Amino acid sequence: MNSKKKIKKGKNIPAKAKRVFRGVIFDVWQWKQKMFDGSVEIFEKLRRPDTVNVIPVIGNKIMILKQRQPDWKKEKTSLAGGRIDEGEKPLAAAKRELLEETGYASKNWTLWKEQNPSEKMVWTIYTYIARSCYFKQPPHLDAGEKIKTKLISFDGFIMFSENPDFYEGEIKSSILRARFDKKFRDELYNLFFKK
Amino acid sequence: MNSKKKIKKGKNIPAKAKRVFRGVIFDVWQWKQKMFDGSVEIFEKLRRPDTVNVIPVIGNKIMILKQRQPDWKKEKTSLAGGRIDEGEKPLAAAKRELLEETGYASKNWTLWKEQNPSEKMVWTIYTYIARSCYFKQPPHLDAGEKIKTKLISFDGFIMFSENPDFYEGEIKSSILRARFDKKFRDELYNLFFKK
Numbered sequence: 001m002n003s004k005k006k007i008k009k010g011k012n013i014p015a016k017a018k019r020v021f022r023g024v025i026f027d028v029w030q031w032k033q034k035m036f037d038g039s040v041e042i043f044e045k046l047r048r049p050d051t052v053n054v055i056p057v058i059g060n061k062i063m064i065l066k067q068r069q070p071d072w073k074k075e076k077t078s079l080a081g082g083r084i085d086e087g088e089k090p091l092a093a094a095k096r097e098l099l100e101e102t103g104y105a106s107k108n109w110t111l112w113k114e115q116n117p118s119e120k121m122v123w124t125i126y127t128y129i130a131r132s133c134y135f136k137q138p139p140h141l142d143a144g145e146k147i148k149t150k151l152i153s154f155d156g157f158i159m160f161s162e163n164p165d166f167y168e169g170e171i172k173s174s175i176l177r178a179r180f181d182k183k184f185r186d187e188l189y190n191l192f193f194k195k
Numbered sequence: 196m197n198s199k200k201k202i203k204k205g206k207n208i209p210a211k212a213k214r215v216f217r218g219v220i221f222d223v224w225q226w227k228q229k230m231f232d233g234s235v236e237i238f239e240k241l242r243r244p245d246t247v248n249v250i251p252v253i254g255n256k257i258m259i260l261k262q263r264q265p266d267w268k269k270e271k272t273s274l275a276g277g278r279i280d281e282g283e284k285p286l287a288a289a290k291r292e293l294l295e296e297t298g299y300a301s302k303n304w305t306l307w308k309e310q311n312p313s314e315k316m317v318w319t320i321y322t323y324i325a326r327s328c329y330f331k332q333p334p335h336l337d338a339g340e341k342i343k344t345k346l347i348s349f350d351g352f353i354m355f356s357e358n359p360d361f362y363e364g365e366i367k368s369s370i371l372r373a374r375f376d377k378k379f380r381d382e383l384y385n386l387f388f389k390k
Contacts, residue, residue, distance in 0.1 A: 014266070020216075020218070021215075021216040021218070021223060023215070023216070023223050023225070023239050024225065024237050024238070024239040025239050025315070026221075026223060026239060026241060026315075028216060028218050028221060028223065030218070030219065033265050033266055033339075034265060035265050035338035035339050036265060036338055036339070036340075036341060037338040039338050041338075041339065042219050043219070043265075043266055044218050044219040044220050044221060046221060046241070070228050070229060070230050070231060070238075071209070071228055071238055117364065118313075119362070120220070120221075143230035143231055143232040143234050143236075144228075144230050144231065144236065145231075146231060161368070162368075167314070169312065172368055173356070173357075173367055173368050173371055176368055176371060176372055177371055177375065180372065180375035180376045181375045
């Protein structure tokens with residue numbers, strides 16, 4: 001706690017806020033907030049490490065993951081991805097996670113989305129498209145991962161928009177729109193496969 | 196901590212988990228999780244009070260809120276709603292929040308959605324439709340709220356699907372679909388106005 005300047009708060013936590021809990025994933029910050037009538041209340045926000053998601057494109061297919069974690073009751077469908085390490089750049093984290101989880105690499109990356117899903121939490125999700133992926137080396141999973149990969153078509157991929165077992169809630173709106181809005185579908189298809 | 200049985204964990208936090216932090220909004224729970232290789236790591240989840248959202252229908256319009264909170268830099272568009280008090284039923288909370296924030300009441304309620312947006316947080320959002328709302332009494336705002344109400348058409352409402360200042364991310368997929376899928380639009384219109 002001595003090196004207070006080094007603790008990243010994120011832009012949605014006021015400078016005067018104090019970290020009142022430091023967890024494995026989540027930190028809790030509190031501050032005294034002046035209310036509209038002049039009274040004061042304790043306000044609270046969370047901070048967690050930013051994460052990356054990767055949509056790996058291989059030929060005319062998209063690779064998705066069927067994954068289990070030790071505390072999950074059943075398998076979920078997800079993108080490749082994970083937490084950004086301290087000091088790591090988002091794109092470097094995306095490349096690392098793709099290689100660790102699938103064994104694939106790419107030289108053609110685009111940042112598709114940068115989202116802050118929660119008003120009460122400092123947390124950014126970076127979603128990348130990794131085009132023309134090629135197999136580089138066997139995956140290297142950690143002890144908390146069981147992962148199988150599967151190649152699906154673009155039209156199969158956008159059907160995940162309404163699948164409750166698809167883990168990536170933040171991209172569901174976009175792929176849902178691609179199902180019903182032809183112009184948007186074609187633009188997204190081009191973004192994934194042609195850029 | 197003596198009355199351990201009384202502390203609600205929620206179904207996604209294992210029975211053996213311990214509450215390691217109790218905040219104003221967020222509690223943090225941790226437990227020792229056996230990994231796939233037999234090693235053990237500390238796993239962590241959050242719990243926060245469940246919340247209600249209300250879509251108030253008045254004549255052929257929907258009421259939305261333009262709201263400011265003391266730590267927000269700008270106004271946001273939202274539904275009526277807020278946190279469920281301890282021991283309160285979701286529908287009772289929905290009725291209370293609608294009356295406090297807008298002064299309106301309804302005798303015709305339907306639970307539209309019950310959502311758990313985050314895998315790492317025990318938190319349910321209940322979204323209600325309140326049909327045939329009528330004005331009952333002046334709103335009663337607390338010190339952390341500045342609220343104006345506005346009546347909009349159904350087609351205006353579903354356009355919020357892609358408005359970044361619309362606070363209710365969890366219903367954006369549904370109202371987005373209503374913009375592009377005529378059959379779904381008509382069903383949703385009937386659910387809001389005709390039931």
